[in-house]
Amino acid sequence: MSALPPAIEAKARLLLLDSLGCILAGLGQPEQQRLNRALATCFPGPLHLPGMAAPLGPAGLAALCAAAMCADEACEGLAEAHGRPGLAVVPVVLAMGRGRPLRDLLVALVAGYEVAARAGIAWRIRPGMHVDGSWHALGAAVAAARLAGLDEAEAAAAAQHAACQVPFSLYLPIARGMTARNLYPAHAALLGLLAAAGQQAGMKAPADALSEARLLALGLESPPPAVAPGRALILDAYIKPFAGVRHVHYAAAAALALRPCLSGPIRRIRLETYGEALRYCANRVPQSAIAAQFSLSFAVAAALVLGDLGPEAYRQLGHPDLILVEALVETAEDFALTRAGRRGATLRIATKAGEYTHTVTEVAGDPGQPMPRDAVLAKFLRYEGGALGGQAQALADAVLEGAGSATLPLPAREGAGI
Secondary structure (H helix, E strand, O other), rough: OOOOHOOOOOOOHHHHHHHHHHHHHOOOHHHHHHHHHHHHHHOOOOOOOOOOOOOOHHHHHHHHHHHHHHHOOOOEEEEHHOEEEEEHHHHHHHHHHOOOOOHHHHHHHHHHHHHHHHHHHHHHOOOOOOOOOOOOHHHHHHHHHOOOOOOHHHHHHHHHHOOOOOOEEEEEHHOOHHHHHHHHHHHHHHHHHHHHHHHOOOOOOOOHHHHHHHHHOOOOOOOOOOOOOOOOHHHOOOOOOOOHHHHHHHHHHHHHHHHHOOOOEEOOOOOOOHHHHHOEEEEEOOOOOHHHHHHHHHHHHHHHHHHOOOOOHHOOOOOOHHHHHHEEEEEEEOOHHHHOOOEEEEEEEEOOOEEEEEEOOOOOOOOOOOOOHHHHHHHHHHHOOOOOOOOOOHHHHHHOOOOOOOOOOOOOOEEEEO
């Protein structure tokens, strides 16, 4: 596989490390452990990552990693695609790239990411749909095809196999506080693997599959927004500083900025933000982690009460102060932001001592404020949570600085590993 330009390779390394941290954090959760054991009955195999309950074959590992990667809602994304292009791509790369040079993994990751990102720009979902698990399969297909030894043209053809079957995903489980959504990216990873296999087998798919799917599923007749030839969308990908859907990050950042300024009991909280955030994150009084991850009011309350919005916040849904503060949050649309197609938030908090206001137009990870390497490393070390048995720094060094010819030094169990 060909070498990547230095800036693109550096960003791919950061995304790979961050995704690994999110996966390791997810694998340790009870629900993911149960999913792991269930997948082992139909996808048995020798592959194992730290924290897994049972080894799996490549397809099972890709599915499990995809579900685990989004379990804390802390994985990467691309605002322009309105989703996370790496959510099915990275798990496929990890599952198929065992024993392969890091260089091959990074090339496959970038190839899959770029295709998924462009598919996400084209695939603008309807209200009531959820983006995860849909266009991601096209990127997974490309990554799988490249790691299977197919050339660029064959990998592009594999994406068309996936485009013929773009899944239809509902937001409904999140609104009901249910975690079926975590299977969406797992489905996309499996579909990507299947599409790549179909291409390897010589099966054919039409080149206009995605445009036909856009018309039939979404009613989109006009061409998708153009992406400049040669533009690397991965360079604009964000890495999240918080655990929670990206739409709540602006509100959380505003709350954290105001927190040290507040004096006296809070009487009123008003959050003004863009329309898309209000549509996707209107969950009130969340009773489950996934509902809280898509809740603007919870993000504000957690930032104010806990001073953080990490995975631990979702283990404290019954915290009385969180419940009290969340109930005070009023939300309203900032129509200027919506019309301009921009993200941001203004938070207004009234206490007995006075009124406080803070506006956020960028958060860490946005193109104008990229998340520093040290911050990405610190997040990885926090999220892996000891799963790597003291080898976390060595793995991070290998991902961020290791030679392209080296393999990832992931600890194995009973002779199994990747």
